[in-house]
Amino acid sequence: DAGVIQSPRHEVTEMGQEVTLRCKPISGHNSLFWYRQTMMRGLELLIYFNNNVPIDDSGMPEDRFSAKMPNASFSTLKIQPSEPRDSAVYFCASIGLSGSSGELFFGEGSRLTVL
Amino acid sequence: AQSVTQLDSQVPVFEEAPVELRCNYSSSVSVYLFWYVQYPNQGLQLLLKYLSGSTLVKGINGFEAEFNKSQTSFHLRKPSVHISDTAEYFCAVTRGSNYKLTFGKGTLLTVNP
Numbered sequence: 001d002a003g004v005i006q007s008p009r010h011e012v013t014e015m016g017q018e019v020t021l022r023c024k025p026i027s028g029h030n031s032l033f034w035y036r037q038t039m040m041r042g043l044e045l046l047i048y049f050n051n052n053v054p055i056d057d058s059g060m061p062e063d064r065f066s067a068k069m070p071n072a073s074f075s076t077l078k079i080q081p082s083e084p085r086d087s088a089v090y091f092c093a094s095i096g097l098s099g100s101s102g103e104l105f106f107g108e109g110s111r112l113t114v115l
Numbered sequence: 116a117q118s119v120t121q122l123d124s125q126v127p128v129f130e131e132a133p134v135e136l137r138c139n140y141s142s143s144v145s146v147y148l149f150w151y152v153q154y155p156n157q158g159l160q161l162l163l164k165y166l167s168g169s170t171l172v173k174g175i176n177g178f179e180a181e182f183n184k185s186q187t188s189f190h191l192r193k194p195s196v197h198i199s200d201t202a203e204y205f206c207a208v209t210r211g212s213n214y215k216l217t218f219g220k221g222t223l224l225t226v227n228p
Contacts, residue, residue: 108156
């Protein structure tokens with residue numbers, strides 16, 4: 001099992017540029033979560049999907065952020081335009097709710113630096 | 116809404132000493148509780164969880180935690196730590212089976228020789 005795969009692992013960009021982060025959940029998992037981790041705010045849930053449908057996006061900071069899940073094996077988190085305060089590590093996580101052991105599996109994260 | 120408080124942001128200990136990392140939660144309903152560990156430059160991985168049943172739960176790497184409903188606590192313990200246990204530890208809570216987790220701010224455990 002390859003685990004949750006995120007790309008890119010590191011991204012450095014300039015303010016105003018568009019950033020797209022990608023996630024491939026574990027095959028068979030039907031829920032996907034995007035978290036953001038910063039020193040100041042810790043781990044914050046941005047959005048989660050169930051069966052490819054966004055269920056709760058109340059954590060998305062503002063309209064510059066958008067997330068999609070076009071199919072069960074792929075999700076994107078887009079920031080447009082990016083700002084320095086968006087610098088953080090963004091984690092994707094997945095879980096299979098049916099018969100779940102309760103374990104949320106995390107990717108290794110995408111470290112974003114906006115200059 | 117639920118919240119999680121990890122009372123210590125940093126805990127330094129010597130190797131082979133016991134350790135307790137504290138976690139308190141607030142919720143008006145029954146919850147599921149978790150401890151995750153994050154090693155440098157890695158994602159989070161599950162240490163242990165409480166869903167129901169016995170209030171003392173055992174996890175990987177010799178860690179255990181006790182759910183105390185009256186104290187609304189879920190403290191993590193290990194009787195003897197190793198250098199390799201140096202990492203950040205996160206307590207998390209969710210109300211329901213959707214596993215929408217709320218995390219604490221984390222506790223950095225540093226094990227010194």
